[in-house]
Amino acid sequence: MIKSELIQRIARRNGHLYQRDVETIVSTILDEITSALARGDRVELRGFGAFSVKRRDARTGRNPRTGAQVSVQEKSVPFFKTGKEMRERLNENYHG
Amino acid sequence: MAQGDGIGKPNGEAKEKRIVRTLTRSDLAEAVHRRVGTPRADSAKYVEMVLEEIFQHIVAGEDVKLSSFGAFTVRAKKERMGRNPKTGDGAQISARLVVAFKPSNVLRAKINGG
Numbered sequence: 001m002i003k004s005e006l007i008q009r010i011a012r013r014n015g016h017l018y019q020r021d022v023e024t025i026v027s028t029i030l031d032e033i034t035s036a037l038a039r040g041d042r043v044e045l046r047g048f049g050a051f052s053v054k055r056r057d058a059r060t061g062r063n064p065r066t067g068a069q070v071s072v073q074e075k076s077v078p079f080f081k082t083g084k085e086m087r088e089r090l091n092e093n094y095h096g
Numbered sequence: 097m098a099q100g101d102g103i104g105k106p107n108g109e110a111k112e113k114r115i116v117r118t119l120t121r122s123d124l125a126e127a128v129h130r131r132v133g134t135p136r137a138d139s140a141k142y143v144e145m146v147l148e149e150i151f152q153h154i155v156a157g158e159d160v161k162l163s164s165f166g167a168f169t170v171r172a173k174k175e176r177m178g179r180n181p182k183t184g185d186g187a188q189i190s191a192r193l194v195v196a197f198k199p200s201n202v203l204r205a206k207i208n209g210g
Contacts, residue, residue: 086151095191
């Protein structure tokens with residue numbers, strides 16, 4: 001499923017909303033999570049999962065093509081931890 | 097890329113002192129209420145609906161790609177030997193499905209002050 005399909009599905013279930021409003025609702029949610037992470041905050045959505053930011057220290061890396069050493073600056077990366085309910089539901093009927 | 101010049105950017109010394117806030121569904125609902133103008137109760141319902149829709153697709157094993165945010169993909173992990181970190185005992189870890197979140201380049205850039 002991609003974002004436009006998500007918007008269509010929500011719009012179909014809410015005949016009283018304009019598609020434009022549904023687009024705004026979806027982008028507001030994603031923007032809010034993005035700005036929280038940009039501030040270094042976390043977003044915890046029970047059952048669904050939690051978004052947080054992890055810091056990666058500066059390191060010396062290598063260009064995999066040339067083998068040349070390059071210094072990689074410290075950076076922060078977004079991280080998602082799957083919620084308990086999502087993890088359990090996903091594996092309910094899975095046995096490998 | 098300039099480092100350490102963003103407001104509240106989580107790096108260097110500032111990071112250690114900064115208090116990390118945790119946002120929840122109600123913060124997302126409040127944002128929807130403010131931006132879309134829908135009543136608070138309805139806004140909370142819409143947030144739940146959006147999360148539920150994404151949730152249902154993921155637990156059905158389907159990938160969910162949200163452009164300029166990121167993609168949730170479901171991966172199958174094989175059975176393997178693990179270890180109880182407390183006791184050091186070996187333990188079999190069963191085959192399972194896991195959710196991987198791959199942040200978009202836009203999200204990565206924003207988190208690094210871009």
